[in-house]
Amino acid sequence: MALTGIQIYKFLPKTNCKECGHPTCLAFAMKLAASQVELAACPYVDDEAKQALEAASKPPIRLVTVGAGEKKIEVGNETVMFRHEKTFVHRPGLVVRIKDTASADEVAKTVEEVSGYSVDRVGMTFGLDGFAIQNESGDAATFAKCVEMVSSKTDLPLILMATDPASMSAALDKVSDAKPAIYAATKDNIDQMVELAKKCSCPLAVLSSDGLGELAELTDKASKAGVEDLILDPGVRDFGDSLVALTQIRRLALAKRFEPLGYPVITFPGEGASSLDEEAVLAAQHVAKYGSIVVIDRFSPALALSLITLRLNIYTDPQKPIQMKPGLYQIGEPKETSPLCVTTNFSLTYFSIAGELESAGWPSWLLVCDTEGLSVLTAWSAGKFDADKIAKTVKGENAAEKISHRNVIIPGGVAVLRGELEEELPDWKIMVGPREAMAVGGYLKENWK
Incomplete structure (x- = not known):
């Protein structure tokens, strides 16, 4: 259970040295209780106090990594509802979906276009962040072949989408070293998916369309089984329901410290849209309102540019202007x-x-x-x-x-x-x-x- 500022203050040295950047130890304690600072900012906290304050200093939304190497996607670790309160930490991953029913030429073309796309903004180069490969065919061999093909043509992170554990296992045999995300565990397959996630040390997405209560039960079960790196999918797709669900998840994680929902969220705006324009608007909503990984169905340079620009505007620290090197x-x-x-x-x-x-x-x-x-x-x-x-x-x-x-x-x-x-x-x-x-x-x- 999270500690209050006064409770935290009792464990601090009470010297008011200001080395943490705050005028008093009490001020620091209040910021720590609100998850707006790290405990490490205080250089004089002893080991006993560190252990006691672990829960207070733990970010309410777990940091989850998809992929390996320099291009890995890191999401989570957020501590505020609104950017002006402090800052948003990890910008959402923008991922393009590929279905294993597409022809080899179509898959290769999409991978080449997405991997090669980049845009320069304020002196920095940005692009899309990965691929979500869906087992649309329902065939394990076809899925594994498509995953292997995509993996051979890009070093971007992958999300493997299959509800059949056998198909997922076949795909993981090809790319487990790349640490893809596993999508998705449901109430029907969670035991098998948890075992795959543990075996391959990969993050696991958990899906429930029956409300946040069931979603929390599934994440709690996965966590107790030993899988800590979880991603949430509340199963809602349209504009209104997704806004409500994602906001509720963020509030429960931050304000209530409800650990079963203290994880990043994956969204699929294409499933709630009837056109590319609608998908762009819904994807923008997810970037602005608490989506951590946004999976888009159709790649276009115009859509990519608009989402990358929006993401850059929102996920920069308002207290630290973007600078050029002198x-x-x-x-x-x-x-x-x-x-x-x-x-x-x-x-x-x-x-x-x-x-x-x-x-x-x-x-x-x-x-x-x-x-x-x-x-x-x-x-x-x-x-x-x-x-x-x-x-x-x-x-x-x-x-x-x-x-x-x-x-x-x-x-x-x-x-x-x-x-x-x-x-x-x-x-x-x-x-x-x-x-x-x-x-x-x-x-x-x-x-x-």
């Missing part, structure tokens, strides 16, 4: 006579100015200062983007070695820094650029000779 970047193929522009390392700021320079046809050197991910005006007002910072970055990145001139363009929003920067860089001409990135092309055309 440094000197080449936009296009700049020469020694090309412009040298300065900006901050807030990703959106960087890509705004970089995109405008590129689209305007101005190969340039773009000097990115470390402002801890803040935009130009925010960083300036916080004292993190000043003349001293710009000058140190110009010198530290050896910008003078890349160009034959000594002209540097600062954002128009911080024109006030010009005088101070002239003192810091006496051999340089400080030029004040436009306030908005969209005007940089016209500015350079008029001012860069």
Whole structure:
């Protein structure tokens, strides 16, 4: 049973050292009770206290891993209902379903398209995360052959979908080392599926369409039998019922600490949709509202892009802006006579100015200062983007070695820094650029000779 903040406080050193990042031990205890911090943040907790506080520091939703290697899917470990309360931790896996009744050419084409799809957003590359292979044929040999084929053509994680234990066993014989997820254990086959999950050390999805009560009974049975890495499927598919069920599961796990439902959830938006457009909308709902693995039936670049973008927007830490690595970047193929522009390392700021320079046809050197991910005006007002910072970055990145001139363009929003920067860089001409990135092309055309 979870401990209250006061109960946790009794086990803490009560020194108020602030090394945990909180002003008092009591404040830390309250955050720990709400699963908003890790016990490890306190460096002075003894072994006896650690053991007593294990339940309080344990995430209410278990972390489950599908697959092995660098491309594994990690889901769960969430501690809040809403992103603004702290942050969401593990973004949902986006998985494409393949049925074993499809021809070999169709399977190969889908695997190639999905595995090869990628999109660049704010300096990072994203793609889809895996495949769910369904035993639509009902034949164990056909299923195993399809699983083996997909596995040979991709290193993305797999979810094996079969309710017949014999078919599942045949497929696992081919790919068990890749640690696929087993889908699904039901009230009719749970004993056999549990044994397969234990034998292969694979995560097990548990399915019940008869309410959360039965689903909890099945997960409790699997857990007591020795399978801890579980994934929930509440068996609901349409918009309203899936929203209600997934929200109830999250609330029960977080607010009530109801351990039988403290696991990630898998969803199938294609089964609740009548068209690709409906599937896209329902998949988006599942990304936003508590789906951990979202299995889509049809791959299209447009659908993938929309879901990846939505997921990126939701599953970033609102307290930690997406940042670029400080440094000197080449936009296009700049020469020694090309412009040298300065900006901050807030990703959106960087890509705004970089995109405008590129689209305007101005190969340039773009000097990115470390402002801890803040935009130009925010960083300036916080004292993190000043003349001293710009000058140190110009010198530290050896910008003078890349160009034959000594002209540097600062954002128009911080024109006030010009005088101070002239003192810091006496051999340089400080030029004040436009306030908005969209005007940089016209500015350079008029001012860069």
